Amino acid sequence: MFFLTPVLVAVVCILIVWIFKNGDGSSKRRKGEPRARAEVHPWVDEDLKDNTDLHQGEEDANDWQESEEDVxxxxxxxxxxPEKEMVKRxxxxxxxxxxxxxxRFISNEQVPMEVIDNxxxxxxxxxxxxxxxPWTFVVVKDPDVKHKIRExxxxxxxxxxxxxxxxxxxxDLKKLRTNWVKEYLDTAPVLILIFKQVHGVAASGKRKVHYYNEISVSIACGLLLAALQITKVYLEKVAFTSSLML
Amino acid sequence: MFFLTPVLVAVVCILIVWIFKNGDGSSKRRKGEPRARAEVHPWVDEDLKDNTDLHQGEEDANDWQESEEDVxxxxxxxxxxPEKEMVKRxxxxxxxxxxxxxxRFISNEQVPMEVIDNxxxxxxxxxxxxxxxPWTFVVVKDPDVKHKIRExxxxxxxxxxxxxxxxxxxxDLKKLRTNWVKEYLDTAPVLILIFKQVHGVAASGKRKVHYYNEISVSIACGLLLAALQITKVYLEKVAFTSSLML
Structure with a gap:
């Protein structure tokens, strides 16, 4: 009677310390030029931290020039x-x-890799x-690797x-009858591991900030879930609770 | 030639300090009963903070009993x-x-409220x-309120x-030619403000932790974007950069 699902989505994040440079006053004013007001709302700064520590470091603005084409x-x-069609859709x-x-019970049925790619x-x-x-998707099919991930x-x-x-x-979880045993990580034919890139690397080798990386990656996860649901590749245990160091 | 879009999605977050209770050793072992290993990975703790400060506080386990029906x-x-159909979809x-x-240029064309609801x-x-x-969606149509939000x-x-x-x-933003002037917040007929609930409130009035609230809300935003795209209600400036205190 239990439900079968061939694909497992594990939201797996790897946290790398990233460098964030706070404004040092040298950034130039742009159009409009109103003065920055004094009251900075602390929760905005909190949001910006994006779940990682902020380290103020020295950066050379030239490191970032590479991305500055005139797009x-x-x-x-x-x-x-038509409105009716919009409502219907x-x-x-x-x-x-x-x-x-x-x-939470997942089938070992295979899924076409073309679907996973899409x-x-x-x-x-x-x-x-x-x-x-700021995302990396890793598809795992090898049973040994899947088992290591499970561990x-x-x-x-x-x-x-x-x-x-x-x-x-x-x-809170009692009623969901979950525990830390994740048998389905062995059962599912495909694991999609989703990593957030807390920072990138500039050509110079220096770290490049990825703003709002956790929000961005999670939105991408939402689209992934929608795509899986559209194809009726049921899916999925979204494991929020896991972190992984490969 | 510039693109017209009737709906604006502002990812707007409100941060409320939430209470987090660290395990105090009184939590009982469940099935399997393996010993917790010593090496806790620090980035997992970081993830758990969910962008907010952790405050350890005293909580009474009875506060949470309300949610404990036997589901x-x-x-x-x-x-x-069939596989072909999966691939096609x-x-x-x-x-x-x-x-x-x-x-970044948004039309003032109206959108049926039924679509917004859906x-x-x-x-x-x-x-x-x-x-x-842990999400709250707020739909704003009133021009004065929209303008206050813009400010x-x-x-x-x-x-x-x-x-x-x-x-x-x-x-980084130079090439995107963006600045802090958000005229479209007045123009769009509808703003959807999305709040993350950093904590809930139990019947006793005590705060109730919302685990992974930022990830959860952002995944919901992903589904919202997909739904808007499906209905071709174009959408959208996702404003990551905004916070709002109503």
Whole structure:
């Protein structure tokens, strides 16, 4: 009676310390030139940290020149659907997406790799902070590698349950009947590991900030989920709780 | 020649300090009972912070009992498409999604509210940490409110450009020809503000942790973008850079 699902999506993040340079006053004013007001809202700074420590470091603005071609705005045109059609399409998409479930018993049925490629390409159409596209998708099919990943994830999950998350976490998850044993990581024919790139590397070898990397990668995950649901490749255990060092 | 888009999506986050209780050793071992290993990976803890400060506080486990009904696993069945059909659907969805653009000139054309309702409901189908659904969607149509929002966002954006983000940010964005002036916040007929709920409130009035709230909300944003693209309600400036206190 339990549900079968061939693909598992593990949202797996690797955190690398990244360098962030706070404004040093040398940045020039642009058009409009109003004065920056004094009251900076602290939660905006919090958001910007993007889950990582901010380290103020010295950077040379020339390191970033490479990306500074003079790109033109690209004209964009489209035809709208009639209103009725818009409503109909939005209803149908909602009906389809609302059938998505976080299933916990996963089939070993194979999925065409072309589908995996397409859903990952779809995820890659996501918007990202300053168009840094701070994501890496890794497709794993090898049983040994899958098993190693399972071991690492279970180890971290166990710590979540026993130590890291505390009593409320355990209570909240009780009704979901989950634990840290992730058998499906062996069962699923394909694992898609999703890494956030906390920073990139400039041609000079210096680190290049990826703004809002966690938000960007998570939006890409949303598109991935939609694509999987569209193809009815059911999917999926989105494992928020896992981190992995390859 | 410039592109017209009727709907603006502003990813707007409100940060509320939330209480996080670290495990105090009183959480019981569950099935399997392996010992937690000593080496906790620090980046996992970083991820868990979810962009906010962790405050260890005293909580009473009874506060969370309310959510502890005995929920059954729900049997799930589906029929798979034939492989060819799966590939075709994944290709078509990719083709459609790859046409999405972060447009910066937005039309004032109206959009049926039914469509707005449906795309938000679609976003709400996203998975979330411990199924906390830590999101609030606010639809704004009133011109005065839209303008106030614009003022707040521009103020923060200006600080981003001038102080907060530093020279690299300004350089990276140069090629995108963006600045902190967001005229489209007045122009768009509808703003969808998306808030992350950093914590919930239990019946007792105590704060209830929302695990992985930023990742969860951002995945929901991904589904929202997909839904808007499906309905060809073009959409959108996703403003990562804004925070708002209503």
């Amino acid at each position: 033109e705005h690209i004209p964009f045109s489209h035809t709208r659907y 939005s209803q149908e998409f909602y009906a389809l997406l609302s059938k998505r479930r976080s299933v 859903v990952i390409k779809t995820a890659g159409t996501a918007p990202s902070g300053a168009h840094t596209e 690492i994830i279970e180890e971290e999950e166990e710590i979540n349950y026993l130590k890291r998350m505390g009593r409320q976490w355990v209570t | 059954e696993h729900i049997p799930f069945s589906h029929t798979r498409y 994944s290709q078509e969805f990719y083709a459609l999604l790859s046409k999405r653009r972060s447009v 795309v938000i409901k679609t976003a709400g189908t996203a998975p979330s940490g411990a199924h906390t659904e 707040i966002i521009e103020e923060e954006e200006e600080i981003n450009y001038l102080k907060r983000m530093g020279r690299q940010w300004v350089t």
